[in-house]
Amino acid sequence: MKDLKHLIEMEDLLQQAHNKLVKEAREEGRKAIGYTCYFMPEVLLDLEGCFGVRLRAPNCTTPVMATYYMSGRTCHFGRSLMERALEGGYNFLDAQMATETCTVTCRFQEHLQRMDIIQNPDFFVEFTDVPFKKTENSVEHYRKQLQAHVLDSLHEKYGIDTSDEALLKAIEQHNEVCRLVSEIGSYRKLDVPTITGYEFAVIQLTTITCPKDKILPMLRETAEEMKTRKPDLKPTWKVKVCVAGAENDDPDFIKLIESCGALVVADRYCYGSLPGREEIVVQEGQSPLDAIARHYLNTSCCPRFMPQDIMRGRKQYIADLCKEYNADGLIIESNKFCEYWSYERTIDALVIPRDYDIPTCSIEKEYINSASGQLRTRFQAFVESVELKKLHSRKGADDV
Amino acid sequence: MKYFGGCDVGSTYTKAVILDENGKIVADTTIKSKINSAESAKIAMEEVLTKVGLKSSEELEYLIGTGYGRNKVPFADENISEISCHAMGVHVTDPSVKAIIDIGGQDVKGISVDTDGTVKNFAMNDKCAAGTGRFYEAMARSFEMSLPEFSKLSLSAKNVIPITAQCTVFAESEVITLVGEGKPMNEIAAGIQMAVAKRCFVMAKKAGATDSITLTGGCAKNDGLKQAIEHVLKLKVIDLSIDPQLMGALGAAEFARQKGLAQA
Numbered sequence: 001m002k003d004l005k006h007l008i009e010m011e012d013l014l015q016q017a018h019n020k021l022v023k024e025a026r027e028e029g030r031k032a033i034g035y036t037c038y039f040m041p042e043v044l045l046d047l048e049g050c051f052g053v054r055l056r057a058p059n060c061t062t063p064v065m066a067t068y069y070m071s072g073r074t075c076h077f078g079r080s081l082m083e084r085a086l087e088g089g090y091n092f093l094d095a096q097m098a099t100e101t102c103t104v105t106c107r108f109q110e111h112l113q114r115m116d117i118i119q120n121p122d123f124f125v126e127f128t129d130v131p132f133k134k135t136e137n138s139v140e141h142y143r144k145q146l147q148a149h150v151l152d153s154l155h156e157k158y159g160i161d162t163s164d165e166a167l168l169k170a171i172e173q174h175n176e177v178c179r180l181v182s183e184i185g186s187y188r189k190l191d192v193p194t195i196t197g198y199e200f201a202v203i204q205l206t207t208i209t210c211p212k213d214k215i216l217p218m219l220r221e222t223a224e225e226m227k228t229r230k231p232d233l234k235p236t237w238k239v240k241v242c243v244a245g246a247e248n249d250d251p252d253f254i255k256l257i258e259s260c261g262a263l264v265v266a267d268r269y270c271y272g273s274l275p276g277r278e279e280i281v282v283q284e285g286q287s288p289l290d291a292i293a294r295h296y297l298n299t300s301c302c303p304r305f306m307p308q309d310i311m312r313g314r315k316q317y318i319a320d321l322c323k324e325y326n327a328d329g330l331i332i333e334s335n336k337f338c339e340y341w342s343y344e345r346t347i348d349a350l351v352i353p354r355d356y357d358i359p360t361c362s363i364e365k366e367y368i369n370s371a372s373g374q375l376r377t378r379f380q381a382f383v384e385s386v387e388l389k390k391l392h393s394r395k396g397a398d399d400v
Numbered sequence: 401m402k403y404f405g406g407c408d409v410g411s412t413y414t415k416a417v418i419l420d421e422n423g424k425i426v427a428d429t430t431i432k433s434k435i436n437s438a439e440s441a442k443i444a445m446e447e448v449l450t451k452v453g454l455k456s457s458e459e460l461e462y463l464i465g466t467g468y469g470r471n472k473v474p475f476a477d478e479n480i481s482e483i484s485c486h487a488m489g490v491h492v493t494d495p496s497v498k499a500i501i502d503i504g505g506q507d508v509k510g511i512s513v514d515t516d517g518t519v520k521n522f523a524m525n526d527k528c529a530a531g532t533g534r535f536y537e538a539m540a541r542s543f544e545m546s547l548p549e550f551s552k553l554s555l556s557a558k559n560v561i562p563i564t565a566q567c568t569v570f571a572e573s574e575v576i577t578l579v580g581e582g583k584p585m586n587e588i589a590a591g592i593q594m595a596v597a598k599r600c601f602v603m604a605k606k607a608g609a610t611d612s613i614t615l616t617g618g619c620a621k622n623d624g625l626k627q628a629i630e631h632v633l634k635l636k637v638i639d640l641s642i643d644p645q646l647m648g649a650l651g652a653a654e655f656a657r658q659k660g661l662a663q664a
Contacts (some may be wrong), residue, residue, distance in 0.1 A: 089421040373468055374507060378524055381483035392516075 001234050004298060005200060005225055006218040010206045014251065015058055015083070018092045022215040025051055031094040031158050036081065036105045039130040040097045041296050042208060043174040047167070048159045053093070053213035058251045060368055063177035069111060070104065074339045076367040077247045081112060091119045093155065098127045098148055101304060103339050111212030124222050128152045132304060134297050143293040151289070167288035173212050175279040177306040180219040181207055182277050184226055188265040192231040197243070198263025201251040204270070204273045237263035239386045243320050244268040245333035245363075246341035252362070253365070256372055257331060258397050259389075260379035268301070270317055271335065275299040287309070303344035315348065319356040323373045329359040331379070331384040336364055403452060404660050405460045406513050406652025407445055408482065409437045409469030412505030412533050413618060415649040418452050418460070419657050423492065427451035428646055437469025445474075454652030462660030464652040468506070480655055482648045486616050489651030493642050499609030501600045501629065502647075503619035505533035506514075510603030517654075521641060523606030531599035533618050536652055539592050542575045543585065547622065550589055554624030557590035564570040571595070589624065597628035604633060613637055620644035 008369040013019040019146055026032055031050040035042070045052030057080040066082035084090065085108070096118075098109035106127075120248035126149045131138035151162040160166075166371060181204060187194045207216050243254065247270040254264050269273045278299055282291040289311065301314050322330060330349045334341035342364075349362035361382040401420055408415045410433060418427040427448040431442045445457050457463055457475035465473030466485040473479065486502050493514055500511040509530050510521040525531065540550040561583055572611040573590070580587050604613065613635055619625060621644070626637050642650065 374524065377468070377481050377483065378506075378522075381519060381522055382479040384481060384484045389519045 001194065001196075001229060003012060004195075004229075005221055006222055007199060010202050010218065013143075013206050013210055013253075014056070014202065017053060017056060017058075017089055017209065019075070020211065020271060021210040022051075022053060022092060025211040026092060031154075031160070032092050032094040033154070034090060034093045035099070036109070037099040037101045037130075038104075038300055039099045039101050039296060040128065040150070040269065040303065041146065041292050042169075043170050043280065043292060044146060045154075046170050046174060046212050047154070047160050047162060048169070048258060050094075050154060050158065051213075052097075052208075054208040055081055055084075055090065056205075056209060056271075057081050057367070060084055063128075070107060073337055074107070075102070075104040075139050077338075078102070078108045078337050080367045081105065082108045083111060085117050088119065090117075093118055093123060093199050094120060095123060095154070096125045097248060098125055100127055100129050101302070104337070122157070124153070124157060126150065132306065134305065134310065139290075139293055139297060142297055143289055146293060156213060164288050167292070168282065170269060171282065171288060171292070173216070177207050177212055177216065177219065177275040178224045178279045180216075181273055183223050184219070185273055185277070187226055187229075191326070192261060193240075194226065194229045194231050195265070196258060197209075198251050198255040198258055200273075201254045201267065203273065204267065204277075205249055205251065208271065221355050227244070232297070235263075237261055239263070239328040239383055239390065240265045240326055240382075241329045241331050241386075242266035242268060242318065242325060242327040243272075243331045243333065244318050245331075245345060246270055246323075246335045247339045248272070248333065249369075250368065253333075253369055256369070256375060257379050260376055261383040262329070262331070262379060265327050266320055266321045273303055274321060277353075303340040315351050315355070316345075318348070318352060319358060322356075327358075328390055329361065329382065331361045331363060331382070333363045333365050336366055359389060378380075401662065402461045402664075403454065403459070403654055404656040405445065405448070405457065405463040406649040406654070407441050407463065407465050407467075407473045407476065407546045407657055408484070408646075408652060409433065409441050409444075409465065409467040409473060409540060410482075410505055410618075410648070411468050414444045414467070414469075415646050416441075416448045417646055417649040417653040418448045419653045421657065421661065423654065423657055424485045425642070425650070425653075428619045428643075428649070430643075430645060433469075437472035438471065438474055439625075441465065441476075442472040446590065454542035458482075460656075460661070462656040464656040464659075466648050466652040473614075475561045477656070477659075480652060481483065483509060483524075484519055485510050485648045485651030485655065487513045487519045487651065488517045488654050489647035489649070490614060490616060490640065492650065492654050493640050493647070494614070494638065496611050497614045497638055497640075498646075499604060499607065499611070499613040500616055501604055501609075501613065503532060503596075503600070504617045505627075508532055508603050510600070510605070510607030510609055510653065521608045525599070525603065525605045531596040535571070536619060536622070538569075538572050539575060541576045542572050542579070543589065551593075551622045551624040552590035554593045557584070557586040559587050559590070560594050561587045561591040563588070563591040563595045586620040590628070593622075593624045593628040594597065594623055594632070596642075600625075600629050611635060614640055614644070616640075616644045616647040618645050 060080040063079040063083035066079040153159040334345040429447040465476035465479040470479035
């Protein structure tokens with residue numbers, strides 16, 4: 001396929017958290033607000049005068065210094081963030097909006113709060129408590145937490161306008177990003193998709209790590225470009241897969257899967273777009289903050305919610321995605337020592353092939369995957385078995 | 401006569417097999433792998449081609465590369481993962497086998513095989529070398545023995561001294577400590593076999609292996625390990641009529657035969 005005009009520039013933006021667009025926005029006097037979790041609504045950090053940066057630690061090697069503080073038996077992602085913080089990679093931050101969700105990322109943010117790591121005298125950390133249920137009480141609790149710990153603190157510390165009008169303006173911008181990302185992502189549903197999973201992963205990641213207003217022009221042009229983009233004459237993939245699971249902000253992991261013959265058509269993982277790029281709807285008479293709190297609680301597919309019907313709903317969501325995006329199989333991944341996904345992955349690997357007849361490959365990976373040789377063997381063997389089963393079922397249908 | 405080739409470039413040994421159009425093995429070889437995978441494949445292929453009287457790989461109807469160096473096999477028409485190739489190799493050797501434990505130089509795999517020789521399910525170790533050929537090399541080095549001598553020694557033990565460390569480096573120092581304490585060498589060796597067998601147990605169970613299991617890869621020739629696996633799995637391990645180390649290359653050659661004949 002013809003290269004996307006902005007792909008190289010976007011890849012470049014993902015090389016470090018303090019990228020070109022973040023630097024530009026800070027030079028304009030805007031405050032950079034770090035976060036790590038879906039439950040910190042990015043739209044609240046993209047108010048006028050500030051912008052959200054979902055933290056990544058690209059190119060992190062062994063997190064040796066972080067392991068001293070956090071022990072070796074903790075999630076590699078949380079430790080990699082800590083390592084990058086200790087290396088000085090997040091000194092551009094003006095605040096960190098933390099959530100009490102995954103234990104290890106929460107602990108990383110506690111370290112940011114208690115140790116003098118970020119070299120910015122005005123830097124502060126706020127923690128938001130996120131409920132474990134999706135009831136009316138939970139929504140109310142969550143809304144109050146967001147008001148007190150996010151909006152009030154941004155207003156008090158940095159004078160950010162957090163009025164309903166300001167929130168509605170931020171929602172409008174956020175929704176445009178969601179619309180464009182979803183439109184670009186919808187080309188993955190085609191019989192012969194005109195975008196690769198790697199390209200889409202790069203685009204999606206830039207939208208959560210860069211100021212929205214600065215990434216929007218590139219998104220608009222890319223969406224336009226996609227309307228006429230032609231697929232390769234001979235597809236380079238053998239099967240299509242959905243990737244689901246824990247935190248993944250490494251487009252090279254997607255590239256690795258695709259190099260084994262599996263086109264990634266759906267990204268149902270933490271930092272992915274499904275869910276995450278649905279528009280926020282504010283009903284008549286509803287406050288914008290209430291709409292935001294409900295939106296994030298209701299759309300989340302995080303395995304921290306334990307009620308049986310919600311757990312079952314998550315499996316159904318994956319099965320529905322596989323159908324909608326024509327995926328032949330599922331790759332379910334979790335990071336080593338991931339608190340929630342270690343369990344969820346084990347259950348999914350059992351339930352999804354059994355109840356939905358979707359071939360599933362279960363992978364425990366590290367934040368940065370240096371052992372790509374063994375992963376490549378696993379993915380290739382999975383692709384081969386899915387491809388053969390596909391051929392056999394086609395042959396069976398022809399015989400009938 | 402048409403010929404079809406399979407070349408399995410492993411981390412320790414490179415194996416090559418040539419089949420005729422009836423699926424009969426007409427040549428095979430096993431050589432020590434070089435640091436350069438392409439060179440290993442070239443040497444192994446030259447050996448089997450000479451045995452058949454062919455001048456170059458281009459005279460083969462179809463050639464498939466497999467193993468960790470599968471992408472580097474010169475002249476290969478395509479590459480297929482060693483997981484699929486071991487399953488096919490075992491299937492054509494003995495179709496009654498439904499599960500495989502493959503212990504190669506740098507990984508351990510449990511594979512369950514479908515009725516047509518395709519992979520039903522598989523599990524594979526993480527990137528550490530515990531329970532692999534490299535692990536055995538390190539253990540045999542601690543005993544100042546060859547691998548066959550080490551295997552024979554373990555079979556003579558009446559008791560098993562448990563080895564707690566799974567990590568190759570820690571297990572080696574644990575063994576040195578036990579030897580220093582004057583513990584019987586054969587019982588320590590049996591303990592090492594049992595530690596690896598337990599790891600194989602996990603892979604076999606993860607892959608869904610329930611019965612009719614066999615061993616492939618270089619470590620399949622280790623009788624002490626075979627006995628330990630039979631003990632932990634409570635199953636008789638099936639002996640293959642063809643060298644179990646050749647299964648990857650044989651499976652690759654069989655895939656090459658099927659694809660080559662389908663193309664013709």
